[in-house]
Amino acid sequence: MTEPVVIRITVNGVEYEKSVEPRLLLSDFLRNDLGLTGTHVGCEHGVCGACTVLVNGESARSCLFLAVQLDGAQVETVEGLGTAHAMHPIQQAFHECHALQCGFCTPGMLITTVDLLKKFPEADDEQIREGLSGNLCRCTGYQNIVRAVRMAADELKAREVKEAAS
């Protein structure tokens, strides 16, 4: 009963082969089995959004996914976005707009923003707020987060224009 299952999964471009218990949550797999503690765990029932990661390119709650379901999948976490020295434009914008205080919600906010701006590159403030409505932040009051997302959206668009021109 409840025998471990071997899965192959690609996380931030690195392929892993791991044996997992069927009940192991993706969030715990990332944090405990792979040591990727950037993905935070707040509520474990889908409400806070802190654990949001990209699964095959789309944002999803890692606390509502079983690792065993992800055989063959591509997962991206906040660790895959950028580094302290080479930040992703969304991270840079959060940094510049003071869009984080304790940082607990930040990984989920960043990953949600990746998906949000992919789906709505022209998002206005209302769409940004709607897009982030599933992510709770207890510190910032959200204003600076919305500003950061807008800044990131502008920066990503500007880059695209530059790339198209070159």
Added chain:
Amino acid sequence: MKPPPFDYFAADSIEAAVQALADAGGDGKIIAGGQSLMPMLNFRLLRPSVLIDINRIPDLAYVRDDGECIRIGPLTRHRTLETSSLVAEQLPVLHEAMGYVAHLAIRNRGTIGGSLSHADPAAELPMMSLLLDARLEIQSLSGRRTIDARDFFLGALTTDLDEGEMLVEVRLTKLRKGTGWAFEEVARRSGDFALASVGITLSHDDGKISNVRIGLMGVGETPMRATDAESLLAGQPFSETVVTAAVDSIRRTVEPNTDLHASSDYRRHLVGVLAEQALSKAWQRATQAAHD
């Protein structure tokens, strides 16, 4: 918390899934998007012996034009319904309602089959299926059956689905040309479950209201049709008096719960306000269409 232990089976066909349900003898659970099931497992409200994953079954996610009706596969994600041009053209009221379902990351995963089977009284899709007179296709080892949405929802989180059954298709009749529609909802935050909401479709027939359907949610153990109000409105010219009568009837028939988010009285008041707004919006759209 963490889920209790269970076995995991990734079904590759509907037949394999219903076989696994039968083998589990009532202890098996299908997992679709997992957006309602996983929280229940994490809270240990459920202890299935085996989870039967239907995500790897091919051809279970589709939105198809079938002439009279739109056929929707059970694994169709909320996000797919929300962005489907077929839904936007043929079932605009459903398109509008999808914008209220949960948040982006949850819409990416949650499915229509899961939402109907889970049967949350404040969820949009169960109410939409009732409003639009959906026909649900259900499969088990002993074959297929079809059930009307109005016979499907039995109570909060309770449906007519038997332990060995899987929902395999949802059929919705297209709205006829000229149909007026509206969907109104109030929730605490964008994407939260509704405090109350109202969906309406109706036609403008020579100055009179016809084919009126009113769906309500968040104000009872299941989503419901406001059948008394529907009869009050049918065949009447649109007027303040008849709208007030319909709204009063709705407020009289609903029995909303009091919870953390709103009192019963507040919900009863709210559903009336939303019904009034939805009726006038739907009538405006139908009138506009009649004049086009």
